[in-house]
Amino acid sequence: MSATSTDTRPPRRSRQPSAEARSWAFMRLSGLALLFFALVHFAITHVINDVVETDYDFVAERWHNPAWRVFDWMLLVLALSHGANGLRWIVDDYVRDPGRRKAVKGLLYGLTGVLVVVGTLTILAFPSRPR
Amino acid sequence: MSARSTPYRGKAGQWAFVGHRVSGFLVFLFLLLHIVDVSLLRWPETYDQVHRLYGNVLLRLFEVGLLFALLFHSFNGVRIVAVDFFPDAVRNQRRLLHVVVALTLLAGIPGGIVILWPFIEGRLL
Numbered sequence: 001m002s003a004t005s006t007d008t009r010p011p012r013r014s015r016q017p018s019a020e021a022r023s024w025a026f027m028r029l030s031g032l033a034l035l036f037f038a039l040v041h042f043a044i045t046h047v048i049n050d051v052v053e054t055d056y057d058f059v060a061e062r063w064h065n066p067a068w069r070v071f072d073w074m075l076l077v078l079a080l081s082h083g084a085n086g087l088r089w090i091v092d093d094y095v096r097d098p099g100r101r102k103a104v105k106g107l108l109y110g111l112t113g114v115l116v117v118v119g120t121l122t123i124l125a126f127p128s129r130p131r
Numbered sequence: 132m133s134a135r136s137t138p139y140r141g142k143a144g145q146w147a148f149v150g151h152r153v154s155g156f157l158v159f160l161f162l163l164l165h166i167v168d169v170s171l172l173r174w175p176e177t178y179d180q181v182h183r184l185y186g187n188v189l190l191r192l193f194e195v196g197l198l199f200a201l202l203f204h205s206f207n208g209v210r211i212v213a214v215d216f217f218p219d220a221v222r223n224q225r226r227l228l229h230v231v232v233a234l235t236l237l238a239g240i241p242g243g244i245v246i247l248w249p250f251i252e253g254r255l256l
Contacts, residue, residue, distance in 0.1 A: 028215065031208045042201060046194055047245050052186035056175040076166070083159035090152065115166045122170045 023085055030082040037075040059126070069123050076119040084112040143225045151207050154200040161197050188250045195243040202239050206231040 017025070045054050062068045087108055095101040171178040184190055210227045213220040220227060244251070 028212050032212065035205050035209065038201060039205060042198065046198070047242055050186075050249065051191070051194065051246070052183065052249075055179050055182055056172065059172060079162055080166075083155065083162055086152075086155045087159060090156065111163070115163065118170050119166045122166075122172055126172060 027082065027085060030078050034075075034078050034082055037071065037078060041072075041075055063123070063126050064128065069126075073120065073123050076123070077116065080112055080116055080119070084108060143228050147207055147210070147228050147231070150203055151211070154204040154207075157200045158197065158204060186249070188247075191247055191250055194246050195239075198242050198246065199235060199239045202235045202242075203231065206234045 045051065049058070063072075088105060091101060091104050091108065095104050168178075168181055171181055185194070207228075210220075210224070210231050213227065214224050
């Protein structure tokens with residue numbers, strides 16, 4: 001945002017990037033991380049193994065190793081936050097009415113928050129021993 | 132809105148922008164569905180029942196679509212980062228987009244064949 005003539009605040013220091021600048025940097029960093037996490041995940045669950053083979057026992061064996069739980073949780077959080085931020089940009093572009101924009105964003109953040117919790121609980125609550 | 136109201140008509144960068152947005156949106160929708168279906172792990176039998184649906188040929192086609200969306204979004208994302216940081220990339224951005232499309236097809240077609248393989252062998256479900 002550009003400063004107006006009535007704006008008496010000192011110019012923003014480059015040490016303090018704006019929220020949108022942070023958001024821009026976050027999309028690049030999380031995107032590059034997701035390049036690794038999402039493509040490895042897809043390769044394991046759809047190409048190296050057939051999707052039908054990735055049943056409960058497959059997950060149990062994989063999540064026996066905590067490193068895979070960390071991997072999947074990283075993917076969960078990075079993908080959801082990257083996706084929610086992307087959707088926030090889409091909402092800003094297409095939902096012009098301020099009230100509706102607020103409502104749609106509220107729904108987006110609420111849904112994202114619920115899914116972070118649901119996904120985290122799924123990973124954490126999974127028994128460490130197979131059934 | 133008339134077609135003339137925009138000075139930005141169908142050049143490579145605009146198609147890349149549209150493709151990035153649409154592919155990202157589709158992957159996000161799948162992510163929502165996927166977190167819900169994985170949460171069924173709480174009930175192993177239900178999870179296995181629901182999960183078997185992914186072997187259905189329709190859902191396999193859907194997975195191939197997901198693969199192409201994911202690949203395009205990934206490679207185009209790298210192009211965006213390159214264009215943001217390297218002046219040479221800006222000058223070659225059209226060529227870079229061709230590389231993005233080529234890589235998407237190069238990885239997507241064999242990947243898609245692997246995903247559809249059970250169907251190619253004659254299994255529908």
